[in-house]
Amino acid sequence: MRTLPDKCEQSNTVASFCDCIGKEEASDAAAKGFCTRAADNGASVTGDELVELKKALKDLKDIDDDEGCCEC
Numbered sequence: 001m002r003t004l005p006d007k008c009e010q011s012n013t014v015a016s017f018c019d020c021i022g023k024e025e026a027s028d029a030a031a032k033g034f035c036t037r038a039a040d041n042g043a044s045v046t047g048d049e050l051v052e053l054k055k056a057l058k059d060l061k062d063i064d065d066d067e068g069c070c071e072c
Helices: 014-022 029-044 047-067
Strands: none
Touching: 014 029, 014 047, 029 047
């Protein structure tokens, strides 16, 4: 599962991250939800929350990559 496009992962501000996510169809629902909340709440969404979101999405990607390969 593609949770976060590589180019969006490189975004370091909430605004640039959400601009990138808005252009990508394959983005995770949590990322889209984060950006919706950022649009609704403005300044109350912080860069620290963005860092945590990106960390969680990376962890999900790592889990999916590990489970995607099996020896049957």
